[in-house]
Amino acid sequence: MDEKAILSDEVAKDRILNRISSEGIRIRSSFSKSATGQYTYYLGEDKIPPTIEVPQFTDLSELIQAFALAHELGHHYVYQRISRKKARLFKSGMTCTTYWNEKLAWREAEKILKEEGILVDEQTNCSFFKYKTFCLNTYKDQVVHSISSPFKFLFGSVLLLM
Ligand SMILES: [Zn+2]
Numbered sequence: 001m002d003e004k005a006i007l008s009d010e011v012a013k014d015r016i017l018n019r020i021s022s023e024g025i026r027i028r029s030s031f032s033k034s035a036t037g038q039y040t041y042y043l044g045e046d047k048i049p050p051t052i053e054v055p056q057f058t059d060l061s062e063l064i065q066a067f068a069l070a071h072e073l074g075h076h077y078v079y080q081r082i083s084r085k086k087a088r089l090f091k092s093g094m095t096c097t098t099y100w101n102e103k104l105a106w107r108e109a110e111k112i113l114k115e116e117g118i119l120v121d122e123q124t125n126c127s128f129f130k131y132k133t134f135c136l137n138t139y140k141d142q143v144v145h146s147i148s149s150p151f152k153f154l155f156g157s158v159l160l161l162m
Contacts, residue, residue, distance in 0.1 A: 006121050009062035015116045016069045024049055025076060029056040039068045041075035043087075050076055066118060067109065067131050074108030075101070095143045102139050106132050 007015070020027065026049045033040070033055040044050035052072040058065065078101065079087055090101040110128070113119040119128055 005117075006124070007118060009066070012116070012118045013062045013066040013069070015118065016066045016073065016112070019112070019116065020052060020069060020073050023073070023076060025073070026051045028053050030054065031056045034058065039072050041072040043079055052076075063124070063127060064131055067113070067128055070109040070112045070116075070118075071105050071132075071135070073112055074105035077108045077112075078104045095139070095146045099136075099139045099143050102136060106136065 017027070028051050030053045033053060034057040035055075037055050037058055037060060039055070040053045042051045042053065052069065054065075054069070060068065079090075082090070089097050109132075110119065113128065119125055
């Protein structure tokens with residue numbers, strides 16, 4: 001069996017940054033995002049290229065930053081693939097569609113990280129899974145809170161299976 005070399009976290013992050021710039025996406029660092037550690041993807045318009053906003057200062061490890069960046073790139077791929085109608089639905093701010101959108105972007109992120117040779121060992125896979133679950137849970141809680149109580153349990157279970 002040929003074992004793939006494990007990349008350093010720094011190289012992993014660089015690979016994702018390179019891929020982002022080769023897609024014509026701009027990276028903008030934001031001071032205000034430093035407090036929340038949030039990353040955000042913005043769809044481009046006529047003359048404005050798509051942009052990923054990243055926290056200017058972060059305590060996140062380089063590897064986790066690579067995951068977060070891959071996730072935002074994942075949003076870019078999802079928006080490229082879906083119809084306008086679906087894109088509008090995703091941007092509607094409804095908690096269910098937001099959660100669905102997040103799930104799809106994480107699926108893309110996993111594909112990207114595999115293609116870039118980053119998700120090759122168990123430890124990295126495990127960190128990825130933990131970070132993904134942590135991020136998705138923040139959205140899942142919003143969905144569950146938005147539903148009236150008799151359905152909450154059922155819906156929470158359905159989301160896990162999506
Ligand atoms: Zn997202």
